[in-house]
Amino acid sequence: xxxxxxxxxxxxxxxxxxxxxxxxxxxxxxxxxxxxxxxxxxxxxxxxxxxxxxxxxxxxxx
Numbered sequence: 735x736x737x738x739x740x741x742x743x744x745x746x747x748x749x750x751x752x753x754x755x756x757x758x759x760x761x762x763x764x765x766x767x768x769x770x771x772x773x774x775x776x777x778x779x780x781x782x783x784x785x786x787x788x789x790x791x792x793x794x795x796x
Contacts, residue, residue, distance in 0.1 A: 769793070
């Protein structure tokens with residue numbers, strides 16, 4: 735029985751999702767604190783850093 739394109743695509747998506755979650759978890763473990771920036775159009779940007787206070791001062795906290 736040959737797998738169809740949907741099945742292959744599904745499993746590729748599962749593998750990529752799992753890899754992305756491991757990468758995210760590893761980043762969060764390395765940098766436990768995050769600087770969150772809100773852009774003018776209300777999008778959020780997370781900056782992982784060892785010294786969030788320094789990054790916040792560089793960006794200018796409002």
